[in-house]
Amino acid sequence: MSDAVSPLAPKSYPQMPPIDGVRIATAEAGIKYKGRTDLLAMVFDEGTTVAGVFTKSKCPSAPVDFCRANLPGGSARILVVNSGNANAFTGKKGRETTEMTAVLASKAAGSSSKEVFLASTGVIGEPLDAKKFAHLLDDMVVRAEPGLWAEAGKAIMTTDTYPKYLTATCQIDGIDVTLNGIAKGAGMIAPDMATMLSFVATDAPIGARALQDLLSKGVGMTFNSVTVDSDTSTSDTLMLFATGAAEKRGAARIEDAEDPRLSNFRRALNKLLKALALQVVRDGEGARKQIGVTVTGAKNARSAKRVALSIANSPLVKTAVAGEDANWGRVVMAVGKAGEPADRDMLSIWFGDIRVAHAGERDPDYSEEATSSYMEGDEIDIRVDLGLGRGQATVWTCDLTKEYVAINGDYRS
Amino acid sequence: MSDAVSPLAPKSYPQMPPIDGVRIATAEAGIKYKGRTDLLAMVFDEGTTVAGVFTKSKCPSAPVDFCRANLPGGSARILVVNSGNANAFTGKKGRETTEMTAVLASKAAGSSSKEVFLASTGVIGEPLDAKKFAHLLDDMVVRAEPGLWAEAGKAIMTTDTYPKYLTATCQIDGIDVTLNGIAKGAGMIAPDMATMLSFVATDAPIGARALQDLLSKGVGMTFNSVTVDSDTSTSDTLMLFATGAAEKRGAARIEDAEDPRLSNFRRALNKLLKALALQVVRDGEGARKQIGVTVTGAKNARSAKRVALSIANSPLVKTAVAGEDANWGRVVMAVGKAGEPADRDMLSIWFGDIRVAHAGERDPDYSEEATSSYMEGDEIDIRVDLGLGRGQATVWTCDLTKEYVAINGDYRS
Numbered sequence: 094m095s096d097a098v099s100p101l102a103p104k105s106y107p108q109m110p111p112i113d114g115v116r117i118a119t120a121e122a123g124i125k126y127k128g129r130t131d132l133l134a135m136v137f138d139e140g141t142t143v144a145g146v147f148t149k150s151k152c153p154s155a156p157v158d159f160c161r162a163n164l165p166g167g168s169a170r171i172l173v174v175n176s177g178n179a180n181a182f183t184g185k186k187g188r189e190t191t192e193m194t195a196v197l198a199s200k201a202a203g204s205s206s207k208e209v210f211l212a213s214t215g216v217i218g219e220p221l222d223a224k225k226f227a228h229l230l231d232d233m234v235v236r237a238e239p240g241l242w243a244e245a246g247k248a249i250m251t252t253d254t255y256p257k258y259l260t261a262t263c264q265i266d267g268i269d270v271t272l273n274g275i276a277k278g279a280g281m282i283a284p285d286m287a288t289m290l291s292f293v294a295t296d297a298p299i300g301a302r303a304l305q306d307l308l309s310k311g312v313g314m315t316f317n318s319v320t321v322d323s324d325t326s327t328s329d330t331l332m333l334f335a336t337g338a339a340e341k342r343g344a345a346r347i348e349d350a351e352d353p354r355l356s357n358f359r360r361a362l363n364k365l366l367k368a369l370a371l372q373v374v375r376d377g378e379g380a381r382k383q384i385g386v387t388v389t390g391a392k393n394a395r396s397a398k399r400v401a402l403s404i405a406n407s408p409l410v411k412t413a414v415a416g417e418d419a420n421w422g423r424v425v426m427a428v429g430k431a432g433e434p435a436d437r438d439m440l441s442i443w444f445g446d447i448r449v450a451h452a453g454e455r456d457p458d459y460s461e462e463a464t465s466s467y468m469e470g471d472e473i474d475i476r477v478d479l480g481l482g483r484g485q486a487t488v489w490t491c492d493l494t495k496e497y498v499a500i501n502g503d504y505r506s
Numbered sequence: 507m508s509d510a511v512s513p514l515a516p517k518s519y520p521q522m523p524p525i526d527g528v529r530i531a532t533a534e535a536g537i538k539y540k541g542r543t544d545l546l547a548m549v550f551d552e553g554t555t556v557a558g559v560f561t562k563s564k565c566p567s568a569p570v571d572f573c574r575a576n577l578p579g580g581s582a583r584i585l586v587v588n589s590g591n592a593n594a595f596t597g598k599k600g601r602e603t604t605e606m607t608a609v610l611a612s613k614a615a616g617s618s619s620k621e622v623f624l625a626s627t628g629v630i631g632e633p634l635d636a637k638k639f640a641h642l643l644d645d646m647v648v649r650a651e652p653g654l655w656a657e658a659g660k661a662i663m664t665t666d667t668y669p670k671y672l673t674a675t676c677q678i679d680g681i682d683v684t685l686n687g688i689a690k691g692a693g694m695i696a697p698d699m700a701t702m703l704s705f706v707a708t709d710a711p712i713g714a715r716a717l718q719d720l721l722s723k724g725v726g727m728t729f730n731s732v733t734v735d736s737d738t739s740t741s742d743t744l745m746l747f748a749t750g751a752a753e754k755r756g757a758a759r760i761e762d763a764e765d766p767r768l769s770n771f772r773r774a775l776n777k778l779l780k781a782l783a784l785q786v787v788r789d790g791e792g793a794r795k796q797i798g799v800t801v802t803g804a805k806n807a808r809s810a811k812r813v814a815l816s817i818a819n820s821p822l823v824k825t826a827v828a829g830e831d832a833n834w835g836r837v838v839m840a841v842g843k844a845g846e847p848a849d850r851d852m853l854s855i856w857f858g859d860i861r862v863a864h865a866g867e868r869d870p871d872y873s874e875e876a877t878s879s880y881m882e883g884d885e886i887d888i889r890v891d892l893g894l895g896r897g898q899a900t901v902w903t904c905d906l907t908k909e910y911v912a913i914n915g916d917y918r919s
Contacts, residue, residue: 150842152850182838183866184851217835218868324822324836325843408821409737409914416915422630423737425595429563430738437565438597454597455631467644493821494915495908501822502829502907 101375101383101471101491102255109260111239112273113296114336118233119241119248122226125177125215130248132226134233135172135292136202141336143169143210143326144305147311148329155180155187156211157328159195163207167301169334170204172292173211173230174249176277180213180221181327189439193223194230201234212330213289214277215251240243245274249290252500253279257372263361266354268344272299274365282470289316291331291369297358298337298346307359308333315366318398318488320405321377333362335441374489379496382490384414385474391484396433398486403431411493417468421449428477439480444473514788514796514884514904515668522673524652525686526709527551527749531646532654532661535639538590538628543661545639548585548705549615549644554749556582556623557718559725561742568593568600569624570741572608576620580714582747583617583841585705586624586643587662589690593626593634607643611904625693625703625743627690628664650855659688662756663704665913666692670785676774679767681757683710687778691786694732702729704744704782710771711750719763720772721746728779731811731901733818734790746775787902793908795904797827800888804897811899816844817888824906830881834862841890852893857886 098387115137119130145164147157191211198208213221246256261301262269278289299307308331316331340346348354375383386405388451391397404410407427413420421442428435438453445467448456467473473492528550532543558577560570586607593600604624612619626634659669670689675682690700712720721744729744753759760768788796799818804810817823820840826833834855841848849868858880861869880886886905 126588148842149845150839151845151848152842152853154839179835182835182850182853182863182866182868184865186867217838218863219835220868324820324839327839327842407737408910412911412914415911416917421597422592422632424564424739425630426563426737429561429565429740432562432564435564437595440565440595450595450631453595454599455595455633493911495911497821497907498825498828498908500913501825502831 098254099376099380103372106243106258107260109242109258109273110271112271112294112336113338114141115294115334116237116239117241117245118237119244119357120229120233122175122229124175124225128209130244131176132229133174133245133248134230134237135245136234136237137169137171137334138336138338139170141169141334142299142301142304142333144168144301144308144418145330145332146308150325150327152182152327154213154328155183155191157272158211159191160210160330163210166207168208169210170208170280171198171202172235172332173198173209174290175213175226176249176251177215178213178219178221179217179328181213181217181382183218183220186220190223191222194227197215197227197230201230210332212328214290214328216251217327242273242275249277251277251279252378253277253376255370255376257376259368261361261365263357265297265339265344265358268339268342269423270295270344270358272361272365274369276369276373279376279378289326289329293365294334294336296336296338298340299335300346300348302349303350304333304335307355307362310378311363311366315363316370319370319374319404320488320490321374327398332393338362371489374491377491378500379472379494381494382489382492383416383472384491385487387474387476387485387487388479389476389485390479390481392434392482393484395484397484398488400428400431400435400477400479401435401486401488403427404477404489405490408493411490414473414494415494417465419444419449419464419468421425424475424477434481435479441478441480444468445475511667512789512793513883514793516785519656519671520673522655522671522686523684525684525707525749526751527554528707528747529650530654530658531650531654532657533642533646535588535642537588537638542590542889543657545641546658546661547650548658549647549650550582550584550747551749551751552583554582554747555580555712555714555717557714557746559562559721559744561739563738563740565595565740567626567741568596569626570602570743572604573623573743576623579620581621582623582722583621584611584615584647585745586611586622587703588626588639589662589664590628591626591632591634592628592630592741593790594630596631596633599633603634603636607640610640610643611895613644613774623745626740627662627703627741629738655686662688662690664690664692665791666690666789668789670782670789672778672781674774674778677769678710678752678757678760678771681752681755683708683757683771684751684779685774688784689782692789692791702739702742702786704729706778707747707749709749709751711753711757712748713761716761716763717746717748720768720775724776725777728776729783732783732787733815733901733903734787739896750823754756784902789905790904791913792907793904794884794907795827795905796885797904798900798902800889800898800900801892802886802889802890802898804896805847805895807899808897810897813841813844813846813848813890814899814901816840817890818901818903821906823901827886828905828907830878832857832862832877832881837888837890847894848892854891854893856889857881
């Protein structure tokens with residue numbers, strides 16, 4: 094964990110309201126960290142539906158395998174998350190740990206082990222001993238309370254320099270519903286998705302299939318559009334829980350994701366996911382600047398996103414931004430290496446509102462001074478128009494600083 | 507240019523023999539650098555054949571376009587290379603510069619402009635003024651002499667901390683032939699290929715088509731297997747010139763790349779290309795360690811190379827090596843994100859000869875101490891066996907240090 098808080102940390106935090114049907118407890122299990130919480134239990138009332146999106150890594154962690162197996166049941170009663178150890182690449186021992194945790198968690202919550210969900214984050218390849226924390230679960234379920242969302246955000250941090258939690262409200266059928274979300278992640282962040290854990294809960298009454306559809310669609314332009322270092326974790330997990338408690342207040346249960354009554358909810362969910370994803374980027378290891386990369390004029394949206402990610406993942410572009418250098422030549426390089434349709438002589442490039450290059454060469458009005466001044470800001474927007482079609486995409490990343498190297502050259506030891 | 511020479515620089519340099527039919531001159535044109543040479547002319551006798559391999563960037567530099575257009579002629583009389591400015595993304599002005607340079611170079615060499623080859627390396631997007639150097643070419647051709655290979659290597663450097671030149675000999679039909687090569691490159695190095703310029707010349711009598719075949723095949727396991735930062739330049743150029751002068755000494759001219767009399771030459775060429783490529787990696791910006799990544803047991807060779815590059819390009823793997831941390835968990839991550847067939851529970855991983863992971867978990871005999879000691883060396887070999895098939899590949903990279911960020915956060919200004 095880095096000592097210094099990212100300069101891009103939120104200036105203020107929201108007061109987190111409770112979500113009807115969700116209770117939270119945290120504990121100090123001492124898995125790796127000392128003097129801080131590293132265990133989270135989130136307990137859900139009966140009838141809570143669940144959706145999830147996981148890493149596309151071919152070497153996923155044991156908890157990811159575990160969650161994937163339980164997801165088709167569509168029902169959740171308890172979520173257990175630990176920080177400090179990812180329980181990834183731990184072979185048979187890893188599976189034993191998830192199984193033992195699930196048995197004890199389901200006992201504590203009075204549920205089936207099919208309604209347990211697990212996530213672990215931290216070092217890869219070290220066996221995680223369930224005995225370190227499984228005995229704490231009974232007590233955690235007993236003492237869990239609704240208001241502890243900020244504490245939940247803190248317990249799942251690893252190299253994060255600040256906790257990430259947000260809340261949103263919207264209406265379904267004229268009835269207020271609430272969405273609360275927490276996230277963690279700072280490095281090994283890349284689509285799809287990030288060493289990124291995020292858990293969102295709502296009291297909206299939404300069936301599991303509709304919930305999954307909402308989440309799967311929402312992730313594309315949010316969590317799957319951020320990258321810190323192009324490195325995809327084995328543990329990426331984003332889950333959405335719906336307790337349905339708002340039904341008691343008159344919101345009718347919705348089973349179809351295309352139901353027009355969900356339009357407000359969908360918008361609120363996507364906005365929350367994007368805000369959480371940006372909090373992750375802004376805590377990118379060593380980050381000093383947030384970088385937005387927008388590509389327009391691509392053959393199609395998929396092509397635009399690939400070009401945008403090529404720019405956002407380029408070490409040379411990211412170090413240039415760290416050095417406050419509007420080095421659009423490196424942007425051209427990153428467009429060229431993406432392998433997507435592009436015509437050098439059609440390219441235009443902007444930093445903020447300043448067009449620095451046009452029709453394949455430096456903009457005739459290019460001003461080094463104006464651009465340098467723009468580059469001193471802490472939110473840098475790069476826009477590239479390929480001039481070929483109507484495809485567009487935006488992704489977000491952060492600059493690459495010496496601090497990133499320091500953090501990651503010295504993480505495990 | 508960085509002041510400090512890479513700790514991985516060669517301990518000694520070879521004495522470069524002349525190549526019959528090649529004369530060399532360098533000059534201080536003051537394109538960007540002061541007090542050093544930045545212009546190279548290599549003059550070839552009539553009958554010299556030529557082969558080339560260029561960047562796959564969709565936004566290639568003007569000189570790359572120019573060389574591609576001349577290559578089918580198969581004949582070369584003069585090569586002109588400048589450092590300090592890449593003449594890339596310079597639009598119409600860039601084409602005018604290559605055209606003007608070609609006209610003056612061909613006049614100086616008494617050749618057709620179809621027999622001129624050009625390369626430029628340095629900043630992208632700044633117009634390159636041919637007037638800065640074109641007037642020097644006449645004199646350079648007059649004073650060019652055979653022995654100046656080391657000087658040639660120096661004139662094309664940009665952020666390189668040491669010049670790169672090597673020589674090799676082999677026999678064709680019992681007659682000695684010589685190969686000399688120079689290279690430059692330190693950052694923006696990735697297949698295919700690198701901000702990498704390399705020029706090799708030989709006195710072997712080989713027809714242009716056979717020469718191209720030899721070069722195209724030779725590049726795969728050499729220059730196209732190295733990466734410094736995954737960033738592919740707009741200017742990558744590798745050319746091979748064959749003067750045929752050895753024909754006078756009795757070596758028969760060879761027109762077919764499959765001719766068995768070429769087997770020694772092919773081996774010598776590939777060895778030279780690999781050695782030059784490794785010199786580029788060892789001068790990777792900020793590099794302190796060379797990293798070899800070998801993947802075995804993949805479904806096929808292509809899959810093996812993609813997994814190897816995923817590991818070699820991972821910032822987290824590269825920073826771990828910089829921190830002398832045998833963090834094989836990050837290697838697992840990089841295998842997983844490559845998107846190629848892999849089964850977590852079949853993976854084995856070695857650092858040097860030390861097996862650190864086996865069958866999807868930490869090796870039972872894993873010794874932190876032995877591994878840490880190995881990681882202190884300056885050549886780190888990482889091997890991953892996927893346990894699926896017989897595909898294998900090796901690629902080379904370097905570690906990612908704070909110095910890389912310093913060099914690239916402060917390059918253009």
